[in-house]
Amino acid sequence: MRFLRKSLLGLFLLSLTLGLLAYAGVLVRDAVQARMDQEPRVPTARERVFAVNVVPVAFETVVPELSAFGEVQSRRTLELRAAVGGALLDLAPEFVEGGRVEAGQLLARVDPADAEAALARAESDLLDAQAEQREAERAIGLARDELTAAQDQVALRENALKRQNDLVARNVGTAAAVEDAELALSSARQAVLTRRQAVATAEARIDQAATQLKRMEIALDEAGRRLADTEIRAQFTGTLSEVTVVAGRLVSANEKLASLVDLQDLEVAFRVSTQQYVRLLDETGGLRPAQVSVTLDVFGTNITAQGALSREGAAVGEGQTGRLLFASLDRPRGFKPGDFVTVTLREAALEGVARLPATAVDASGSVLLVGEEDRLEVVPVTVLRRQGDDVLIRAEGLNGREVVAERTPLLGAGIKVKPLRAGGAAAPEAPAMVELTEERRAKLVAFVEGNTRMPQEAKTRLLAQLAQPQVPAQTVERIESRMGG
Incomplete structure (x- = not known):
């Protein structure tokens, strides 16, 4: 009885398990069938919207600026050299590196003993030449007086010969007396020739004395210049550099002693490309007097000066490109020759141009314009200048429109965007x-x-x-x- 009860209980549990499994199988089959009978549901695709920064396009008159790098140099730099050799004396206290000197100031003197002796000899020779000239003038006076006396003797001898001829014609005189008178006249005429030769010799002596006097004056001037060359003076107000001498040193002729630099007359030399050079020309082909700003960056502290474009180089130069330009500086306070500076020139004004960020224009010269329904349009523009991080463009029909300030590879024509305008987003409110x-x-x-x-x-x-x-x-x-x- 007990075995029968347990057997029936086991059979009941087995039947219940099989029934539950069959019911579960039916549920799974119905679920799979219902799933298979359903139509496939495709999820609705949602268009992606990109947030972009936009800037308005405003056309105006803009003065472009051209930037280049240049070197400051002095327009007046003079090498101080010794004109004569010798020992340096009387060296000025300012004759040192960086010494400030005035125009005409005596900087140094070469030992003038030899030059002074030569000057004294030249002065003595000049006195001798002057004395010789005076003696020659007195000598020609005497020679002319002797010539006059000889001519008077000739006149007297001619009269005596004439009287003897008259006496002979009246049969009073003799032939011997006539011959004596003729001989005397001939001797008097010979004396005149001698005196004339003496006068010519005296005149030649005067010419030689004048030539000698002129030569001595030239020698005196040369000696004076040699003595003046022993003094080394500043030709203009400036600053000394490259000083290589001290007092007492022996220097040779034409030896470089220092350089004199005018720090108040500075200019900057810089090179630009040929394309930039063409933009600086006027209608006649000459350089415009463009305004120039020179900046020297000294560890974050900028030294600036204003100036104007003055001239251009005559040739390109071997191994160089572009054009070499020069600009004069007004009141170059703080600048020194050799400074490497940034030069900014103001070009001619451009009318009807717009300034946009450089990231708004691609390599093909086009921008993305925000059109209807905030969709992008590709519009070509003409890039005229690049000004740092900005570009100057010119196009038609863009005034007042908005363009994408920063282009990315994800943006293109037809893309829907959410424009973000400068100053349009309100500041986030503080949380409650x-x-x-x-x-x-x-x-x-x-x-x-x-x-x-x-x-x-x-x-x-x-x-x-x-x-x-x-x-x-x-x-x-x-x-x-x-x-x-």
Whole structure:
């Protein structure tokens, strides 16, 4: 009986298990069949919208600026050299590196003993030449007087010969007396020739004395110049550099002693490309007197000076490109020759151009315009200048429109965007704060500490907020909503 009862119980349980398994199989079959009978559901695709920064296009008159790098140099630099050799004397205290000297100031003197002796000899020779000239003038006076006396003797001898001829014609005189008179006349005429030769010799002596006097004057001037060359003076006001001598040193002729630099007459030399050079020309082909700004960056402190474009180089130069330009500086305070500076030139004004960020224009010269329904359009533009991080463009029909300020590979024609305008987004409002009761605060803290699925960083941040006297209302609502779930 007992065995029969257990057997029937086992059979009942087996039948119940098989029935449940069959019921479960029917449910699974119905579910699969219902799933297979359903139509496939395709999820609705949502268009992606990109947020982009946009800038308005405004056409105006802009003065472009051209930037280049150049070197400051002095327009007046003079090498001080010794004209004569000798020992340096009377060296000025300012004759040192960086010494400031005035125009005409005596800087140094070469030992003038030899030059002074040569000058004294030249003066003595000049006195001798002057004495010789005076003696020659006196000699020609005497020679002319002797010539006059000889001519008078000739006249007397001619009269005597004439009387003897008259006596002979009247048969009173003799032939011998006539011959004596003729001989005397011939001797007198010979004396005249001798005196004329003496006068010519005296005149030649005067010419030689004048030539000698002129030569001595030239020698005296040369000696004076040699003596003046022993003095080394500043030709203009400036600063000394490259000083290589000290007092007492022996220097040779034409040896370089120092360089004199005018720091008040500076200019900057810089090189630009040929394309930039063409933009600086006027209608006649000459350089415009463009305004120039020179900047020297000294560890964050800028030294600036203003100037004007003055001239250009005559040739390109071997191995060089572009054009070499020069600009004069007005009041170059703080600049020194050799400074490497940044030069900014103001070009001619461009009318009807717009300034856009350089990132708004691609390599093909086009921009993305925000069109209808905030969809992008590709519009070609003409890039005229690049000004640092900006570009100057010219196009038609873009005035007042908005273009994308920063292009990315994800943006293109037809893409829908959300324009972000400068100054259009309002500043975020401060979150609302609430004060919690101790009971409410304890419940929130207990929930956060007991939440095992919350990351430790988030848990620490929430506990720090809950420990404050005032807690953001949004944080409290989010925690209580989870507590209620």
